[in-house]
Amino acid sequence: MKFEGPIPGENFLTDTKNYPWHRPPDLVDYDETVSYMLSKIDEPEQIELVFAMLGIDAKVTTVVSTLLLQAISKGKFTIDMAMLIAGPLARYIEIQAKNAGVKYDMGLENKDRIVLTPTLLKASLGILEQPEEESLEIMAMREEAGPMEPEQEQIMGLMSQPPEGAVAEDDEQAAMLGQTEEEVVQDSVQSEEEAA
Amino acid sequence: MQFNEAVKKSIKNFMAGNMPEALTEQKEFLMYGPDYFDELEAEILDEPTDSTAAREEEESDEV
Numbered sequence: 001m002k003f004e005g006p007i008p009g010e011n012f013l014t015d016t017k018n019y020p021w022h023r024p025p026d027l028v029d030y031d032e033t034v035s036y037m038l039s040k041i042d043e044p045e046q047i048e049l050v051f052a053m054l055g056i057d058a059k060v061t062t063v064v065s066t067l068l069l070q071a072i073s074k075g076k077f078t079i080d081m082a083m084l085i086a087g088p089l090a091r092y093i094e095i096q097a098k099n100a101g102v103k104y105d106m107g108l109e110n111k112d113r114i115v116l117t118p119t120l121l122k123a124s125l126g127i128l129e130q131p132e133e134e135s136l137e138i139m140a141m142r143e144e145a146g147p148m149e150p151e152q153e154q155i156m157g158l159m160s161q162p163p164e165g166a167v168a169e170d171d172e173q174a175a176m177l178g179q180t181e182e183e184v185v186q187d188s189v190q191s192e193e194e195a196a
Numbered sequence: 197m198q199f200n201e202a203v204k205k206s207i208k209n210f211m212a213g214n215m216p217e218a219l220t221e222q223k224e225f226l227m228y229g230p231d232y233f234d235e236l237e238a239e240i241l242d243e244p245t246d247s248t249a250a251r252e253e254e255e256s257d258e259v
Contacts (some may be wrong), residue, residue, distance in 0.1 A: 030219060034228040065203045079199075084219060086203045087210020091233040099240050108208050 020075025027077045034088050037071065041092060050093060051102050059107025060097075064090045 011022040027033040040046055053063050067089065068082040077085075090106065097104040114120070168176070197205075213230045220226065 030223065031227045061200065061204045061207055064207065065200050068203065069199070083202055083206050084216060085228075086206040088228045088233065090207040091210065091230075092236075095233065095237045095240055098237070106207070106211075108204060108211070 021072055021078075023075055025075060025077045025081070027081070030081070030084055033077050033081055034085050036076065037067065037085060037089055038092055040071075041067070041089070041096070047096065051097070051100060054093075054097055054102050054104045057105070059105050060090050060093050061107040063093060 011018065012024055014022075027036055041050065050063055050067075053066070054060070064086050068086060071077060072079055072082055094104065094106065210230065215226065215229060
């Protein structure tokens with residue numbers, strides 16, 4: 001067991017200077033804190049930074065988080081207060097962005113979320129029913145095009161069985177039997193001699 | 197829950213016109229509520245927001 005650890009709240013009582021967020025916050029009132037942050041955003045450098053961030057497609061929620069963390073790290077207010085003033089800050093930034101004509105995205109909607117539709121649900125459960133209108137149209141087009149000829153089986157080798165009805169031509173058959181053109185000519189000459 | 201998620205949730209609630217109950221109980225008048233920003237928007241952009249437009253319509257009907 002450790003007995004050397006700090007007791008909860010000890011950081012608020014210690015005299016030694018530690019991190020700013022370990023000390024009591026400067027602002028504890030809601031209105032005061034919002035007012036402080038609005039005036040902070042209105043500073044030229046800060047508003048330029050905000051617009052620059054929005055310009056690089058940063059969402060308003062991200063900008064607000066950044067501003068809040070900056071203030072928390074300086075010990076201006078607590079994290080709880082930051083949660084309370086996040087909404088007003090985002091709204092103010094939205095208004096300023098509208099006024100300046102800067103494109104902005106609030107970042108509140110989850111775009112990566114897959115929208116659950118009845119078709120998707122059916123597909124995921126494997127209970128797809130009757131074909132829909134589109135597939136019916138496709139089927140009608142197929143019927144119009146007529147029956148498709150089945151693809152001929154590919155002959156895989158010399159010894160494989162040829163497809164039905166596939167007969168070699170006469171020349172090829174003669175060549176397979178070893179009857180070359182010379183032999184055929186000789187045969188015809190012999191037959192002529194015999195006839196004579 | 198991470199900090200960014202909590203901030204997002206807080207913003208979403210404020211945009212929906214909700215304020216933390218404990219905060220409103222603690223203090224009767226809050227200056228920076230959703231209405232304040234609606235009015236500010238109307239003032240800056242010279243166009244009434246949805247909520248203020250609806251309120252003005254109600255007032256005109258009453259008159």
